[in-house]
Amino acid sequence: MPAGIQESLKQRGVRLTRQRRLLLDLIDSSGLHLDAESLYQMAKERDARLNRVTVYRTLKLLKEGGLVDELDLAHFQGDQHYYETRLKKEHAHIICLRCGRVEEFFGEELQQLRAQVGSQFGFEILFARTEIGGYCPHCRALREQEEATPAAS
Ligand SMILES: [Zn+2]
Ligand SMILES: [Zn+2]
Known part of the structure; x- marks a missing residue:
């Protein structure tokens, strides 16, 4: 440790x-x-x-x-x-709302956003938590298939 x-x-x-x-x-x-x-x-x-x-x-x-x-x-x-x-290091989470897969984004843009918010609102920022939800490539493909072939009822 x-x-x-x-x-x-x-x-x-x-x-x-x-x-x-x-x-x-x-x-x-x-x-x-x-x-x-x-x-x-x-x-x-x-x-x-x-x-x-x-x-x-x-x-x-x-x-x-x-x-x-x-x-x-x-x-x-x-x-x-x-x-x-x-x-x-601080990062944003990208979550697939279908399968729950979680990706991490470590881009420099996060630090820039932090700095920008800090100066614009005069905040001392202690943490920034960013979450982005959507569908991963795998689930996107599955969703397209599902839409193309509606379940027979
Ligand atoms: Zn997924
Ligand atoms: Zn994480």
Whole structure:
């Protein structure tokens, strides 16, 4: 685990217990956007003593400690939340509303938008969360097929 995290944890007064470290590692190494239930299932494989309540509580704590981001990814699956590490450079999420595929956009334009909003509104910006919803190439093709061949009723 990078020294930077340890330091920021100490500053925030968050103790990194074994369970917290395990979850943080899972989120960090997956590089994905996992929901609490998937994280619980993964964590359980590494430590059978972990229970659901602990995992959910730990996620909340990691979020409050500024270590992970909680996302709703345009609510493509209702109220589900997803977690990702905050060690990644700020990025926008592009979500396929049909299959749930998530892409990440790291373009320089995001920094420009941030700067522009900051100066135009006089804001000190702490975070920028950008979500773009639509259909991925695969789902676009499927949707075209569906439209071309209406289901026989
Ligand atoms: Zn898709
Ligand atoms: Zn992401």
